[in-house]
Amino acid sequence: MKVLVVDVGGNNVKLLATGHREVRKVPSVPRFTPARMVAAVRNATADWSYGAVTIGFPAPVRDGRIVKEPVNLGRGWVRFDFRRAFGRPVRIINDAVMQALGSYRRGRLLFLGLGTGLGAALVLDGLTQPLEIAHLPYRDGWTYEELLGKDALDEVGKKRWRRFVFEIVPRLQAAFQVDEVVLGGGNSKLLTTLPKGCRRGDNKNAFAGGFRLWSDAKPGRRRPAPRKSARARRRPK
Amino acid sequence: MKVLVVDVGGNNVKLLATGHREVRKVPSVPRFTPARMVAAVRNATADWSYGAVTIGFPAPVRDGRIVKEPVNLGRGWVRFDFRRAFGRPVRIINDAVMQALGSYRRGRLLFLGLGTGLGAALVLDGLTQPLEIAHLPYRDGWTYEELLGKDALDEVGKKRWRRFVFEIVPRLQAAFQVDEVVLGGGNSKLLTTLPKGCRRGDNKNAFAGGFRLWSDAKPGRRRPAPRKSARARRRPK
Numbered sequence: 420m421k422v423l424v425v426d427v428g429g430n431n432v433k434l435l436a437t438g439h440r441e442v443r444k445v446p447s448v449p450r451f452t453p454a455r456m457v458a459a460v461r462n463a464t465a466d467w468s469y470g471a472v473t474i475g476f477p478a479p480v481r482d483g484r485i486v487k488e489p490v491n492l493g494r495g496w497v498r499f500d501f502r503r504a505f506g507r508p509v510r511i512i513n514d515a516v517m518q519a520l521g522s523y524r525r526g527r528l529l530f531l532g533l534g535t536g537l538g539a540a541l542v543l544d545g546l547t548q549p550l551e552i553a554h555l556p557y558r559d560g561w562t563y564e565e566l567l568g569k570d571a572l573d574e575v576g577k578k579r580w581r582r583f584v585f586e587i588v589p590r591l592q593a594a595f596q597v598d599e600v601v602l603g604g605g606n607s608k609l610l611t612t613l614p615k616g617c618r619r620g621d622n623k624n625a626f627a628g629g630f631r632l633w634s635d636a637k638p639g640r641r642r643p644a645p646r647k648s649a650r651a652r653r654r655p656k
Numbered sequence: 657m658k659v660l661v662v663d664v665g666g667n668n669v670k671l672l673a674t675g676h677r678e679v680r681k682v683p684s685v686p687r688f689t690p691a692r693m694v695a696a697v698r699n700a701t702a703d704w705s706y707g708a709v710t711i712g713f714p715a716p717v718r719d720g721r722i723v724k725e726p727v728n729l730g731r732g733w734v735r736f737d738f739r740r741a742f743g744r745p746v747r748i749i750n751d752a753v754m755q756a757l758g759s760y761r762r763g764r765l766l767f768l769g770l771g772t773g774l775g776a777a778l779v780l781d782g783l784t785q786p787l788e789i790a791h792l793p794y795r796d797g798w799t800y801e802e803l804l805g806k807d808a809l810d811e812v813g814k815k816r817w818r819r820f821v822f823e824i825v826p827r828l829q830a831a832f833q834v835d836e837v838v839l840g841g842g843n844s845k846l847l848t849t850l851p852k853g854c855r856r857g858d859n860k861n862a863f864a865g866g867f868r869l870w871s872d873a874k875p876g877r878r879r880p881a882p883r884k885s886a887r888a889r890r891r892p893k
Contacts, residue, residue, distance in 0.1 A: 479833065527785070543785050548764070548778070552831045556795050594789045596716065 423469040424629030425460055426514060427476050429491040429535045432456060435626045436467045442626070451492045453499035461505070472509045473629035474501060475517035477538070479551060483511050491535060510632050513549045514625070516540040518603050520547055521628030522620050526598035529591060530620070533584070534604035537564040541595065552591075563587065569606065577609055588614045660706040661866030662697055663751065664713050666728040666772045669693060672863045673704045679863070688729045690736035698742070709746045710866035711738060712754035714775070716788060720748050728772060747869050750786045751862070753777040755840050757784050758865030759857050763835035766828060767857070770821070771841035774801040778832065789828075800824065806843065814846055825851045 421437040427447070434443040445459040478489040478496065485496050501509040512520075515538030519530030523542040532538030539550040553564035565571055567587060572580040584602075592600050592614070602613060603620025613619060658674040664684070671680040682696040715726040715733065722733050738746040749757075752775030756767030760779040769775030776787040790801035802808055804824060809817045821839075829837050829851070839850060840857025850856060 481833075541785070543780065543783055546780055546783055548780050549833045550831060551833055555827060555831050558793050559796070590792060594787060594792050596718075596786045596788055 420471055420633060421469040422630050422633050423460075423464060423467065423472045424626045425456075425472060425474045426517070426625045426629070427456065427474060427492075428514070429477065432460060433622075433625070434460060434464055435629075436464065436469045437630065439467060447492060449493075452495050453501065454495075454504070455493075457501070457504040470507060471633055472501070472505050472507055473517070473632050474509060474511045475514040475625055475629060476511055477514045477536070479549065480511055480513040480516070485511060512547075512629075512632060513540065514538060516547050516549050517628040517632070518620060518622075518625045519601070519628065520631055521624035521626065522601040522603065522618075527596070529595045529597040529600045531567075531588065531591070531600060531602055532604035532620075533567060533602060533606040535569045537567050538604065541597070557587065572606060572609070580606075581610060584610060585614055588617060592616055657708055657870060658706040659867055659870050660697075660701060660704065660709045661754075661863045662693075662709060662711045663754070663862045663866070664693065664711060664729075665751070666714065669697060670859075670862070671697060671701055672866075673701065673706045674867065676704060684729060686730075689732050690738070691732075691741070692730075694738070694741040707744060708870055709738070709742050709744055710754070710869050711746060711748045712751040712862055712866060713748055714751045714773070716786065717748055717750040717753070722748060749784075749866075749869060750777065751775060753784050753786050754865040754869070755857060755859075755862045756838070756865065757868055758861035758863065759838040759840065759855075764833070766832045766834040766837045768804075768825065768828070768837060768839055769841035769857070770804060770839060770843040772806045774804050775841065778834070794824065809843060809846070817843075818847060821847060822851055825854060829853055 423434065423436045426433040430447055431444045432447055434445070443463050445463050448455065476485055476489070477491065478485055479487045488494055488496055501511065515530060515532045518532060519528060519540035519542050522528065522530055523545070527544070528542040530540045530542070537553040539552050541548040541550060554562050557563050557566060566583045571583065588600060588602070600617045601620045602610065602617050603622070603624065607619055660671065660673045663670040667684055668681045669684055671682070680700050682700050685692065713722055713726070714728065715722055716724045725731055725733055738748065752767060752769045755769060756765060756777035756779050759765065759767055760782070764781070765779040767777045767779070774790040776789050778785040778787060791799050794800050794803060803820045808820065825837060825839070837854045838857045839847065839854050840859070840861065844856055
């Protein structure tokens with residue numbers, strides 16, 4: 420079956436269908452709604468044929484449903500009927516999970532998406548598990564996303580941001596007890612070297628993950644589904 | 657097949673075999689070595705018959721092998737030949753993973769063991785995954801274990817410790833995107849109420865997990881495998 424993969428990001432929606440090699444993009448306009456997204460996607464792919472759709476979406480997804488409105492887009496995504504709007508079966512998956520699935524080779528993988536925010540997912544023996552670690556506190560009141568996301572990069576510059584990556588990623592790798600870490604997302608390109616046990620992701624992997632979601636190759640698998648502060652330490656109240 | 661489950665803890669080694677109901681204990685003497693442990697266990701269970709052994713062990717275990725010496729016991733555990741010492745097939749599993757497996761019902765579970773330290777594990781559709789989150793920093797330079805472990809409890813008292821539990825556990829629950837959290841370990845008894853979506857563990861579940869490891873019920877499964885700080889916030893160097 421031919422599949423259209425729709426990778427929804429904060430700046431663009433990227434599109435690729437089975438049998439095509441050229442990725443198309445439509446901009447994620449401000450206050451982007453699902454109806455506008457579907458209209459733009461159908462318009463941009465009017466000459467492509469496909470029997471099913473995968474949507475990689477930047478918000479928590481549970482059992483194939485968006486469960487929380489996205490931070491960087493408009494509203495109305497949770498209740499929207501994508502199947503009806505596309506007129507085809509649709510599978511929705513968290514965008515980090517989609518990239519993780521596409522990057523996966525074997526064993527146990529932690530995927531970290533270094534983009535506007537910080538996406539994360541596990542793949543364990545082919546089974547995907549979304550993670551929402553971006554907003555966990557990490558150090559001195561800063562969350563992981565506040566140190567590894569785009570705002571941090573813009574504010575502190577590449578050099579210090581790379582230092583954050585080299586401090587934090589090995590800790591997460593140890594915490595999750597994985598065989599390897601894939602560093603994806605647009606900003607992974609800014610890393611000239613990678614921490615040990617890491618491999619760089621490729622944005623094409625998002626599409627690979629989207630296609631893989633409809634393949635029958637993995638029956639029985641769930642589809643989609645510091646350093647211590649130097650100052651005086653006092654346990655918080 | 658009759659199985660002996662050996663649950664190694666910092667204070668005691670707890671023992672139960674198929675067909676028995678009474679848990680036996682031998683003390684974990686200071687500088688406990690694997691040879692002393694096996695001798696004590698064989699001595700304490702001389703009247704029990706069993707054809708295989710599960711060892712739940714408080715250190716990282718990978719593919720059935722202890723990969724790091726334990727913090728609270730003696731040395732020599734990594735290279736010790738347990739199969740030879742017991743004269744029977746032995747499966748070794750991280751102790752938190754064993755309890756998680758025994759506590760598991762369905763869906764996606766995060767197990768947190770509130771004991772001397774902080775053990776953690778995931779069970780996703782029956783697949784177990786160890787976690788080593790205890791030593792990740794959480795807030796103001798304190799790690800999760802330094803806020804939820806026994807030392808914290810002794811130092812700050814039950815009331816504040818419970819507050820830490822109610823602050824941290826829901827965050828981990830959201831980060832790991834699980835259906836439920838099981839709070840096990842000896843100190844979980846000190847909680848009079850539990851955060852939403854949590855269930856209390858039972859130490860018997862450790863044995864259930866140890867037996868389950870040898871059952872054929874799950875073919876194809878890997879066996880064993882802030883609140884923001886109020887003060888001035890400055891990104892760390």
